[in-house]
Amino acid sequence: MSAILEIRDIHTFIGQFHILENVSVSVPKGSITVLLGRNGAGKTTTLKSIMGITPPASGSITFNGQSLVGKRPYTIAQLGVGYVPEHRAIFRELSVRENLLVAQRGSDDFERKADAVFELFPDLKRLYSLPGGNLSGGQQQMLAIARALIPDNHLLLIDEPSEGLAPVIIEQLMAAIEKLSAQATILLVEQNFRVASKLADRFVIIDDGQSPISGAMGELIGDEALIRRYLGVT
């Protein structure tokens, strides 16, 4: 499998703080790769570094053979990277429809993709004209993912989709993400280890701004010592 995204030795600073100190992540095409690690380890910053929101000070990020370092976030998005940030970040004052319209890149994106999106998330069709702020947490998460599906994206960066949601909703979202992986490669950040282990086929552990271990998900599931050491859960 060839890697669609290759991160090598990136260092990222936020203000004075050295958040990422040498992170390397390889995301094979068509996979669901999950970034695991404790709170504050640098998972979200890794996604933001890919998007160019917190650009890395050194190291390389290559997507489909193109370097992303030094590019502005909108250029990176236009290359086909969809970003679903933590806490959803939907536009609360805009209706569901308008939220999806903002994400359009080609003028017919919305018309082309709307049916597929609504098939994946039937709730959104029902809530079509409601302001995003009136949606429940799960619906907002669906909207945030749907927004990343409107343009043609080859890679989706999804940050903590299960955060703060009820188990039933999490099941729905997991099913949806699984379906998505047929169309796009997915790089996921997930605290909920059960969710991560069911969804992902590869993992990368981010610990204290570094990426010590990565591999196939199956290897990690059996290794309780490793899980306890880096994730603090069993």
Place this chain on the structure above:
Amino acid sequence: MVRTSRNTSIVAIIAIIIALLAVGWITAGSIGNFGITVMSGLFQGMLLFLVASGLSIIFGLMDVLNFAQGAYFMIGAYVAYDVQHVGGVIDLTTTIPDPNIRFVFAVIAAIIVGAGLGVILERGLLRPLYARPVFQLVLTFGVSLVLAEIVQFIWTTTPYSWTETFGIRESFFTLFDQRFSTYRLFVIGMGVVLIVGIAALLRYTRIGIIIRAGVEDSGMVEALGINVRAIFTLVFTLGCAIAAFGGAVAAPFLGASSTIGTSFLLQGIAVVVLGGMGSYVGTAVGSVMVGLAIAVAQSAAIGTDFSALPSITPMLLLILVLLIRPSGLFGGNAR
């Protein structure tokens, strides 16, 4: 929670407007005078809207409170005056002898100058400073001073009062035995058209939807693949152009002086804070309220010792509203 606070806002708006109209009615004495007060209030409210709308949208989208907005209003007034009158920097009096048509050109010239200076300010001066918002504030303040100095250098420090008479400025219509200026009505109408037009733009066009999304979270808009900086430039330029337009249409009544910029800036800021920073509806409602309040204060202050009353009215109204609702009438989140 949101609903109830919005309801208190609407009650507050209605109460304040009724109170203003009641005071206006008492001090006016006759229905004709009252009509004059209301008309003058709406006129000033529309001029205020032309300054405040730019302030509000720019602040909402870019987090920049553009203290130079008043200076653009002032420049609009000077440019329009200059083009209209004999002996200006651009003298069109022989090329376009008809003063009515020349006025149209004067207004267009003001808009172009305002937009041009807006692009320069955003692209050249503000853009390097998005990482340092404190300095942006200081910079726009500095730019407003420099623009005032440039204007004084070109057009001297003596205020100009509009001397040329032309059709639309001079015509009147009579109602309740009172003469009303058609020009004021015309400006009010234009203001209404702009309020509705900008609202429609924000509501229904793609660019408007992007602007509204950007007001909420410009970083997210950029992460969706939209060049937000280009939108910033566009909105900033439009804001400055509208302010210059405001100055141009105000000039036949208020003339051109270096102080109108500051006074409209302060009143515009009062409107924006009172309406709720970044809220378009709040800005429109706030403009009308402040305009009416000034007109009522002007009519009440006639023949009394309180000649300063109209000038401080916007601030008094602002303080009153902020006591009721700390984040303004339509402000959702003040932090």
Place this chain on the structure above:
Amino acid sequence: MTPPRNSLMQTLRENWLPAAVMLFLILFPFIVGALTDSSPMGVARGDRMVMRGESVRWQSVLIEVFILGILAMSYNLIFGFTGVISFGHALFFGLGGYILGMFLEYTGMDTGLAMVLGVVVGVAAAGIVGLIVGFVSLRLRGVYFTIFTLAVAEMCYIFFSRWQVTNAEDGFTIGSLPAWLDPTQSRLNFYYIALALFAFTYLFIRRLVNSPTGAVFKAIRENEDRAQAVGFNTLNYKLISIALAGMLAASAGMLQVILNKKVGPEVLGVSYTVDPLLMTIIGGIGTFNGPILGSAGLHLLDVFFRDATITIGETSIQIANLWGLLLGSGFILVVIIFPLGIIGTWQRWRLKARGRIAKAARPDPSMNPKTEP
């Protein structure tokens, strides 16, 4: 972080410049007097002294520098050290001036008593106004404070330029001043009083900023949320900073009206907001010497070039007409190119020359707690 050094040596080494400047300023009237062969006391006419001569003239120039310096230093306390921007500093300056003037001219009490009461009430009022304006606006986003200060200052300006009691735009003259203070009787006395207040402001702000309270001010400037998260009530600290700055600015305003022996709405005018802003930024925000350098530099330039004219071809332009334009353009350039101002840029340059910049830019990770924003 820095290795401990001999504290006495360090104090001497770091303070030789302020000490030398202070000594120079104390001797200044006599130095100018000796150089220009004029008496620092003025010219004797009968049993009175008339305030004439080069030394007296230069004393006035420096008194104005002290006044602007105090104003700029007080502005720097809130803007440079606490990170809150006010566009209404003239409010405090003018309020101090008006209150002192009104005590002296309108209360009819003994001049000495009026002086003392005027100073006390004026300074206290400035502090209270600062607290009120801050309390109303600072709970909201920072920009509300900026707006409020501008609005309140402008309202006061309009109010006093229309208020008949204080003669509206014309203002009123101060006739009754204690003899020891009166700059028309002894400029030298007033020079030393202004110098003392100037030195006091400098030392006070240094002491304050280097105290634990000052550490919180700076923490607020760097990141208010974090300061709050650590457990400081940041609103209270900002209010303290604003009240103190307002009180210092009010005392500067008092010096100004005593020097002019006149109070008018111009002391509330926007130029007393713009001047400290420009002087602080050009000199270097958040530094102790920057505001002083800025105020001295700008005021002296103003004095030297106010009457100069430049001639290009056939048109000659008075510098005075261009002054605002030059000042504003310079200011914009400084904001964009040297945001740290003269002192700040110099300090950074010196740091770089010593090769410390590498450490400052990439701090030791072990020193900083990790946060994932």
